[in-house]
Amino acid sequence: MYQEIxxxxxxxxxxxxxxxxxxxxxxxQQYITEEAVLSVSKYLNVxxxxxYGVITFYGMFSMKARGxxxxxxxxxxxxxxxxxxxIYRKLxxxxxxxxxxxxxxxxxxxxxxxxLGVCGNAPVMMINNxxxxxxxxxxxxxxxxxxxxxx
Amino acid sequence: MKMIxxxxxxxxxxxxxxxxxxxxxxxxGFKVPSLCWHPDLAPTAxxxxxxxxxxxxxxxxxxxxxxxxxxxxxxxxxRELRELRKTILELVLANHDVKCPTCVANxxxxxxxxxxxxxxxxxxxxxxxxxxxIDYSSPSIVRDxxxxxxxxxxxxxxxxxxxxxxLTFADRGFEAHVDTAMSWGIGxxxxxxxxxxxxxxxxxxxxxxxxxxxxxxxxxDPTKHVVVQEAPSIRASLGDEFGMDMGTVTPxxxxxxxxALGFDSVMDTxxxxxxxxxxxxxxxxxxxxxxxGKPVITSCSPGWVKFVETxxxxxxxxxxxxxxxxxxxxxxxxxxxxxxxGLDPKDIVSVAIMPCTAKKFEAQRPExxxxxxxxxxxxxxxxxFLRMIHEAGIDFQNIKEAKPDEGMSFYTGAGTIFGATGGxxxxxxxxxxxxxxxQDLENPNIEAVRGLKGVKEAVITIPGFGDVKVAVAxxxxxARKVMDKIQQQINETGSTEYHFVEIMACPGGCVGxxxxxxxxxxxxxxxxxxxxxxxxxxxxxxxxxxNPEITxxxxxxxxxxxxxxxxxxxxxxxFGRDKFKxxxxxxxxxxxxxx
Numbered sequence: 001m002y003q004e005i006x007x008x009x010x011x012x013x014x015x016x017x018x019x020x021x022x023x024x025x026x027x028x029q030q031y032i033t034e035e036a037v038l039s040v041s042k043y044l045n046v047x048x049x050x051x052y053g054v055i056t057f058y059g060m061f062s063m064k065a066r067g068x069x070x071x072x073x074x075x076x077x078x079x080x081x082x083x084x085x086x087i088y089r090k091l092x093x094x095x096x097x098x099x100x101x102x103x104x105x106x107x108x109x110x111x112x113x114x115x116l117g118v119c120g121n122a123p124v125m126m127i128n129n130x131x132x133x134x135x136x137x138x139x140x141x142x143x144x145x146x147x148x149x150x151x
Numbered sequence: 152m153k154m155i156x157x158x159x160x161x162x163x164x165x166x167x168x169x170x171x172x173x174x175x176x177x178x179x180g181f182k183v184p185s186l187c188w189h190p191d192l193a194p195t196a197x198x199x200x201x202x203x204x205x206x207x208x209x210x211x212x213x214x215x216x217x218x219x220x221x222x223x224x225x226x227x228x229x230r231e232l233r234e235l236r237k238t239i240l241e242l243v244l245a246n247h248d249v250k251c252p253t254c255v256a257n258x259x260x261x262x263x264x265x266x267x268x269x270x271x272x273x274x275x276x277x278x279x280x281x282x283x284x285i286d287y288s289s290p291s292i293v294r295d296x297x298x299x300x301x302x303x304x305x306x307x308x309x310x311x312x313x314x315x316x317x318l319t320f321a322d323r324g325f326e327a328h329v330d331t332a333m334s335w336g337i338g339x340x341x342x343x344x345x346x347x348x349x350x351x352x353x354x355x356x357x358x359x360x361x362x363x364x365x366x367x368x369x370x371x372d373p374t375k376h377v378v379v380q381e382a383p384s385i386r387a388s389l390g391d392e393f394g395m396d397m398g399t400v401t402p403x404x405x406x407x408x409x410x411a412l413g414f415d416s417v418m419d420t421x422x423x424x425x426x427x428x429x430x431x432x433x434x435x436x437x438x439x440x441x442x443x444g445k446p447v448i449t450s451c452s453p454g455w456v457k458f459v460e461t462x463x464x465x466x467x468x469x470x471x472x473x474x475x476x477x478x479x480x481x482x483x484x485x486x487x488x489x490x491x492x493g494l495d496p497k498d499i500v501s502v503a504i505m506p507c508t509a510k511k512f513e514a515q516r517p518e519x520x521x522x523x524x525x526x527x528x529x530x531x532x533x534x535x536f537l538r539m540i541h542e543a544g545i546d547f548q549n550i551k552e553a554k555p556d557e558g559m560s561f562y563t564g565a566g567t568i569f570g571a572t573g574g575x576x577x578x579x580x581x582x583x584x585x586x587x588x589x590q591d592l593e594n595p596n597i598e599a600v601r602g603l604k605g606v607k608e609a610v611i612t613i614p615g616f617g618d619v620k621v622a623v624a625x626x627x628x629x630a631r632k633v634m635d636k637i638q639q640q641i642n643e644t645g646s647t648e649y650h651f652v653e654i655m656a657c658p659g660g661c662v663g664x665x666x667x668x669x670x671x672x673x674x675x676x677x678x679x680x681x682x683x684x685x686x687x688x689x690x691x692x693x694x695x696x697x698n699p700e701i702t703x704x705x706x707x708x709x710x711x712x713x714x715x716x717x718x719x720x721x722x723x724x725x726f727g728r729d730k731f732k733x734x735x736x737x738x739x740x741x742x743x744x745x746x
Contacts (some may be wrong), residue, residue, distance in 0.1 A: 037332070052331075052332040057322065
């Protein structure tokens with residue numbers, strides 16, 4: 001089932017990360033299944049322990065099913081100094097989930113991440129590919145509401 | 152070789168170029184404190200304990216990963232270095248499940264020793280550890296992540312030395328830990344149970360599955376008749392624990408200790424090592440005579456057997472169908488032995504003392520059982536046997552030597568060298584030569600296949616046949632090299648240059664087994680191996696075919712090597728396994744009569 005993706009890449013070790021991204025992006029729940037790891041291992045002839053090491057090392061990869069919208073809240077020092085822990089608490093309250101969990105309706109997954117490169121607008125979070133800066137607790141509630149409304 | 156001069160703590164020292172600081176310091180007489188470093192393994196520079204000051208560098212350097220340079224001035228011990236090391240060690244201990252009194256590594260643990268010598272006050276070390284479940288999924292190896300210090304030695308051994316690819320680092324930062332793929336557990340990984348990770352683990356995080364309770368239960372049950380066998384390498388692996396020289400060969404004390412523990416019958420795997428040579432040697436000679444162009448590959452090492460089943464299932468038809476010496480003994484202990492002694496096989500508990508964690512897995516193979524009861528009921532590693540000797544309070548060094556029970560215990564020098572890499576090959580050549588020519592080798596010492604070199608090759612000329620090309624590999628990474636070559640030759644030309652190949656999963660062979668004492672490195676393995684060759688050299692009988700008990704068991708029971716009865720009891724078959732969980736996919740040999 002991953003043949004369409006594999007076709008795009010030579011079976012060399014250095015394509016591992018590209019292939020994993022592709023697989024994750026193409027999964028409706030934005031994650032890499034165990035079955036996918038085995039397929040990649042066969043395709044690249046790379047042992048599964050190495051692939052598992054790579055997937056768990058990088059925070060962008062997940063082996064757990066995730067929601068439609070992945071919230072990545074920056075917890076690097078500038079955002080921390082600007083109060084990202086309050087934002088984090090508010091997000092957890094609002095969504096009623098903890099770190100790396102997904103809401104029951106499958107709409108949101110909450111993750112923490114390292115610097116997103118927009119420290120001038122700290123505290124910052126990213127939802128899917130969009131950046132949201134200068135966050136306040138009120139702003140966060142509205143962002144969530146807006147996205148829910150979109151569905 | 153270019154030599155480098157440097158001074159360490161003002162002591163001048165000269166070492167070859169490429170030497171690391173930590174090794175140069177040893178030569179200068181200073182043991183730099185270290186935790187993740189091991190002389191047998193490439194440095195990972197993971198822990199940072201071995202930091203040293205090097206003149207001209209603003210920050211301390213890790214001695215394990217710093218090559219020496221000309222004129223280097225090194226200080227291994229300053230106030231700052233001590234503080235640094237203590238801080239690192241406290242951080243390690245804060246995340247360590249400190250259960251020293253009941254830990255299998257107690258007294259052998261490198262973390263324990265370092266914490267003691269560096270005067271750590273445990274009262275000042277915070278407890279940050281979040282306990283995680285212990286992995287009991289494997290029949291051979293237990294992994295307790297709570298005792299892991301993330302040194303990475305097990306990963307280096309598993310991936311780089313053994314090329315088994317079972318262990319990896321997972322996650323990162325504070326969450327970084329050693330794991331199997333998908334956290335499936337060791338029993339559901341590519342692990343072949345070789346246990347090298349347990350030997351190199353500096354703490355008790357990786358250890359054998361302890362079966363000593365089962366043995367005590369059997370010994371203390373009057374309705375059971377408990378039979379024991381000991382692998383060749385065991386006799387060279389006990390003495391040093393009790394203050395004797397490393398590699399002292401102590402069969403008499405070993406038998407005496409087993410009698411003191413209460414075993415009903417003490418016999419010897421060395422006997423079935425000789426028997427293996429008769430069966431495997433015959434198989435090999437038949438193969439030579441047929442000029443098949445295919446090799447016979449040894450099957451004694453259960454880590455190797457699972458490895459070939461997992462990574463080279465297409466080569467399993469060339470693996471000798473002869474069971475390992477342990478499993479031959481197991482089969483005979485439930486058939487021949489009770490028949491001779493008028494016992495009910497159901498009352499027999501067959502115990503094996505092995506240098507090997509993979510033997511625990513081998514004993515559980517369904518094809519090595521009779522009516523669902525394993526031929527070998529319980530396997531203990533050297534470490535477990537040593538613990539039993541300690542628990543029973545046996546004064547091993549001074550115990551009066553004893554003799555084993557007759558029937559399945561007499562052995563030749565050929566049997567005893569099974570414990571060292573190249574030993575099976577040498578033993579087989581001695582008997583194959585006899586089987587072809589009807590004469591013994593003038594010089595039974597086959598030096599070309601001895602020693603710790605990863606891959607050894609030799610050509611033996613047997614009159615009446617011609618040249619026999621042999622290869623010997625120890626360590627699975629080396630086995631892979633030989634198998635890749637054989638696979639390629641067979642795929643391209645339909646035949647291979649090799650006639651006979653010996654593979655041992657562990658570097659050094661069984662003396663370097665995964666069940667051997669903690670910290671049993673290459674240097675110790677070399678001593679133990681040499682000791683076995685010395686025992687061989689001093690024996691009256693040095694060829695398996697001259698073993699009088701072997702002659703007797705064939706005359707009384709097994710008829711002749713390769714007979715129908717021998718096949719039924721002493722031969723087996725193999726499988727192909729998947730590379731992910733090591734699960735059986737299909738039987739690959741034994742479906743036809745015989746290859």
